[in-house]
Amino acid sequence: MISQLSWKIGGQQGEGVESTDRIFSTALNRLGYYLYGYRHFSSRIKGGHTNNKIRISTKPIRAISDDLDILVAFDQESIDLNAGELRPGGVVVADAKFSPTIPDGVQARLFAVPITAIAEELGTSLMKNMVASGASWGLLGLPMEVFNKAVEEEFGRKGAAIVEKNVEAVRRGAEFVLEQAGGPLDEFKLEEADGKQKLFMIGNEAMALGCVAAGCRLMSAYPITPASEIMEYLIKKLPKFGGTVVQTEDEIAAVTMAIGANYAGVRTMTASAGPGLALMMEAIGLSGMTETPLLIVDTQRGGPSTGLPTKQEQSDINALIYGTHGEIPKLVVAPSTIEECFYDIIEGFNLAEQYQIPVIVATDLQLSLGKQTSEALDYDKIVINRGKLVTEELEPNEDNRLFKRYEFTEDGISPRVIPGAKHGIHHVTGVEHDQEGRPSENALNREKMMDKRLGKISNLRVTNAVKADVPNANPDLLIIAMGSTGGTIEEARARLTADGITTNQIMVRQMHPFPNELLQPHLESAKQVVVLENNATGQLANLIKQNIGYHDRIRNLLKYDGTPFLPSEIHKACKELN
Amino acid sequence: MATFKEFRNNVKPNWCPGCGDFSVQAAIQRAAANVGLEPEQLAVISGIGCSGRISGYINAYGLHGIHGRSLPIAQGVKLANRELTVIASGGDGDGFAIGMGHTVHAIRRNLDVTYIVMDNQIYGLTKGQTSPRSAEGFKTKSTPEGSIETTLSPLEIALSAGATFVAQSFSSDLKQLTSLIEQGLNHKGFSLINVFSPCVTFNKINTYDWFKENIVNLEQFPDYDPSNRIAAMTKIMETNGMLTGLIYQNKERKSYEDLAAGFKQEALTKQDIKLSREDFDKLLTEFK
Numbered sequence: 001m002i003s004q005l006s007w008k009i010g011g012q013q014g015e016g017v018e019s020t021d022r023i024f025s026t027a028l029n030r031l032g033y034y035l036y037g038y039r040h041f042s043s044r045i046k047g048g049h050t051n052n053k054i055r056i057s058t059k060p061i062r063a064i065s066d067d068l069d070i071l072v073a074f075d076q077e078s079i080d081l082n083a084g085e086l087r088p089g090g091v092v093v094a095d096a097k098f099s100p101t102i103p104d105g106v107q108a109r110l111f112a113v114p115i116t117a118i119a120e121e122l123g124t125s126l127m128k129n130m131v132a133s134g135a136s137w138g139l140l141g142l143p144m145e146v147f148n149k150a151v152e153e154e155f156g157r158k159g160a161a162i163v164e165k166n167v168e169a170v171r172r173g174a175e176f177v178l179e180q181a182g183g184p185l186d187e188f189k190l191e192e193a194d195g196k197q198k199l200f201m202i203g204n205e206a207m208a209l210g211c212v213a214a215g216c217r218l219m220s221a222y223p224i225t226p227a228s229e230i231m232e233y234l235i236k237k238l239p240k241f242g243g244t245v246v247q248t249e250d251e252i253a254a255v256t257m258a259i260g261a262n263y264a265g266v267r268t269m270t271a272s273a274g275p276g277l278a279l280m281m282e283a284i285g286l287s288g289m290t291e292t293p294l295l296i297v298d299t300q301r302g303g304p305s306t307g308l309p310t311k312q313e314q315s316d317i318n319a320l321i322y323g324t325h326g327e328i329p330k331l332v333v334a335p336s337t338i339e340e341c342f343y344d345i346i347e348g349f350n351l352a353e354q355y356q357i358p359v360i361v362a363t364d365l366q367l368s369l370g371k372q373t374s375e376a377l378d379y380d381k382i383v384i385n386r387g388k389l390v391t392e393e394l395e396p397n398e399d400n401r402l403f404k405r406y407e408f409t410e411d412g413i414s415p416r417v418i419p420g421a422k423h424g425i426h427h428v429t430g431v432e433h434d435q436e437g438r439p440s441e442n443a444l445n446r447e448k449m450m451d452k453r454l455g456k457i458s459n460l461r462v463t464n465a466v467k468a469d470v471p472n473a474n475p476d477l478l479i480i481a482m483g484s485t486g487g488t489i490e491e492a493r494a495r496l497t498a499d500g501i502t503t504n505q506i507m508v509r510q511m512h513p514f515p516n517e518l519l520q521p522h523l524e525s526a527k528q529v530v531v532l533e534n535n536a537t538g539q540l541a542n543l544i545k546q547n548i549g550y551h552d553r554i555r556n557l558l559k560y561d562g563t564p565f566l567p568s569e570i571h572k573a574c575k576e577l578n
Numbered sequence: 579m580a581t582f583k584e585f586r587n588n589v590k591p592n593w594c595p596g597c598g599d600f601s602v603q604a605a606i607q608r609a610a611a612n613v614g615l616e617p618e619q620l621a622v623i624s625g626i627g628c629s630g631r632i633s634g635y636i637n638a639y640g641l642h643g644i645h646g647r648s649l650p651i652a653q654g655v656k657l658a659n660r661e662l663t664v665i666a667s668g669g670d671g672d673g674f675a676i677g678m679g680h681t682v683h684a685i686r687r688n689l690d691v692t693y694i695v696m697d698n699q700i701y702g703l704t705k706g707q708t709s710p711r712s713a714e715g716f717k718t719k720s721t722p723e724g725s726i727e728t729t730l731s732p733l734e735i736a737l738s739a740g741a742t743f744v745a746q747s748f749s750s751d752l753k754q755l756t757s758l759i760e761q762g763l764n765h766k767g768f769s770l771i772n773v774f775s776p777c778v779t780f781n782k783i784n785t786y787d788w789f790k791e792n793i794v795n796l797e798q799f800p801d802y803d804p805s806n807r808i809a810a811m812t813k814i815m816e817t818n819g820m821l822t823g824l825i826y827q828n829k830e831r832k833s834y835e836d837l838a839a840g841f842k843q844e845a846l847t848k849q850d851i852k853l854s855r856e857d858f859d860k861l862l863t864e865f866k
Binding site: 029030197198199200201205209212213214215217218220237238239240241242243244246248249250252253254256257258259260261262263264265266267268282283285286290374377379382384400402418419420421422423424425426427428429430431438439 | 587588589616617618619621623631633634637638639640641642643644647649650651652653654655657658659661662679680682683687838839840841842844845846847849851852853855858859861862865866
């Protein structure tokens with residue numbers, strides 16, 4: 001019995017890799033296994049090699065595995081490109097149609113199944129993905145009825161006849177391979193899962209769900225990889241709550257429409273990736289200057305320019321912190337788990353209103369698109385705080401003055417009234433302004449307004465601004481990172497511990513304003529510090545050096561080839577540094 | 579009921595004496611009162627440029643945003659609170675140069691927003707450069723040899739983009755302008771009102787006298803039918819875009835708010851945003 005294994009399906013884009021993966025993993029989720037997925041895909045619709053990998057475990061996992069146990073291949077290219085990952089004794093399930101071969105030097109067992117032939121016999125080659133997944137499910141010896149239920153849900157809307165044919169395709173695939181193998185493979189027999197109901201989703205879905213929970217009722221957005229799933233989810237859900245999603249003409253319209261709607265009093269967000277964020281920069285300044293709440297999600301991908309649109313990177317950090325001309329208050333948060341994707345959005349909406357600032361929630365492609373198990377999400381943690389939003393009726397202002405929307409207060413945050421309120425009329429402008437919002441070039445007013453806006457976030461700290469796993473008082477190594485890399489680092493640390501190297505780990509969640517005081521003691525106590533990030537210039541490491549110091553102790557561990565870190569890569573690099 | 583005086587505030591505009599924008603401001607104030615609005619029921623969202631300052635000169639909710647983006651901001655306001663009356667406003671550079679993409683798509687989208695463009699065929703606030711509305715050959719600081727680009731026709735573009743309300747007026751004709759703004763405010767959908775609003779400082783060609791000589795008032799054509807799109811396009815071309823009056827109106831097409839599935843009739847701002855436990859559990863089942 002084993003506690004975890006990795007399964008991958010590969011083929012040409014548009015060949016059913018996605019749907020196979022969906023059914024396969026839904027069934028595993030129902031059985032209570034912890035899952036972590038990785039999609040390898042290109043920026044094209046049909047054609048080109050694509051593959052989905054799932055790691056299946058009886059314990060929580062948050063990382064891609066180094067190796068592979070089962071490869072399902074629709075073509076020889078999928079074998080040639082992925083067989084190298086197979087561990088000795090791994091299995092390839094491939095379509096007999098193309099007379100598959102295992103490359104030299106790879107010790108794997110091949111099951112050539114007449115995948116296309118069986119599918120065609122049942123009516124259409126479209127069902128070959130069902131034959132293939134049936135075959136690999138069969139080898140695992142997992143209960144067939146759970147799989148069939150998932151098939152039924154996938155094809156249910158196409159009618160009972162289609163469901164029946166697909167179930168038959170699954171059965172035939174399993175039957176064929178089990179006859180060849182002489183029954184389910186003992187070495188792939190998974191221990192039983194804990195049976196607890198878990199959630200299985202991508203980060204973008206967790207964030208979109210967070211939007212609905214936070215009371216967001218409008219979204220304005222322009223499609224972009226890897227952010228589009230957020231708008232696709234919200235256009236299905238928001239109308240049920242009276243709201244809607246507007247697909248705008250560009251990202252400038254998306255962000256300014258969101259600013260207009262937030263100004264008018266409705267929680268509204270937009271989501272994009274690097275190229276879109278670049279277009280939004282001027283408007284982010286408007287939000288900061290006019291103290292209008294705003295929530296933006298940036299799903300980081302490979303840059304610069306069009307860069308690597310479907311690949312992993314964490315290279316927007318500088319742009320998110322320093323972008324926009326002039327100086328404004330803003331908050332940049334980077335969730336590091338799927339659960340945090342959900343909770344950070346809710347907290348982000350609250351902080352945007354409490355502090356009247358733009359809030360950017362920055363994920364990376366692997367966190368946004370990697371489908372994975374989420375712990376149960378807690379309804380009782382959904383709290384809505386709208387800050388100094390004035391909801392009671394206002395008294396008339398003296399001498400026909402305007403409402404002091406930008407009143408100087410002790411905490412720098414002014415009462416906020418929304419259009420429609422009687423006696424609340426005030427002006428809002430991106431020009432420097434006085435307490436009523438009137439344009440003002442008065443030097444003293446300018447200084448006071450700048451101090452008010454920039455000062456109000458000086459003590460702003462999100463929940464777990466710095467997430468520390470620090471079992472050692474003076475570790476040999478402190479690893480600092482952000483975003484999706486945390487789970488991979490944890491696995492590497494277990495191996496480093498086995499090597500006798502003591503480690504601590506910190507995920508920086510609040511990127512700006514930088515939580516110096518929370519990070520500094522951990523830097524002080526570590527013998528050596530490794531800052532691990534998916535970019536070429538060490539943007540997070542530079543932030544730490546700039547804000548805190550310890551230049552002599554900090555080493556970069558960078559990966560910018562478009563693929564996420566593997567545990568073995570981190571293990572090796574850290575071992576060499578030590 | 580509020581009178582037009584209640585839409586005035588105590589701020590002195592920084593426009594040059596004689597600027598056409600003063601009359602546009604007055605027309606908006608009169609139209610708002612005439613359609614029965616209270617000041618707090620109106621939001622004026624403006625762009626950047628001389629004319630963009632208008633949101634600060636009207637006693638109503640006002641947002642003076644960034645260059646070229648008054649329309650997406652205004653549409654966001656309207657989506658959030660459809661009980662508000664929303665006017666977007668700015669100059670020809672704001673709406674037809676940097677913001678042209680938004681103008682065309684706001685027209686297509688047909689949200690219930692009234693867009694008033696103060697068209698002076700020049701960049702005034704930056705002290706005299708060419709605009710997309712400048713005539714060919716027009717000499718400015720940025721076109722010392724005269725503009726060599728075609729003059730953009732916003733009315734033709736609006737019609738071809740599917741506009742449901744297109745009008746044009748002249749700032750001196752306060753009566754016509756006020757009436758057109760009233761009609762725009764009452765129109766259920768997007769309305770474009772282009773207003774010739776002369777720049778007395780930097781445009782010595784398109785002056786008040788020049789407009790008086792060249793304008794063709796649609797009142798001259800008693801048989802003109804503003805519901806006929808082909809006739810509207812023909813008339814625009816025949817008059818080289820110099821016509822004034824209600825050029826086209828489609829009263830049949832529903833606004834975006836009314837077409838969007840599930841979109842609430844009541845202002846979203848009035849909604850209790852807390853999600854019920856039952857709704858939350860229902861949302862989670864999809865991920866199981």
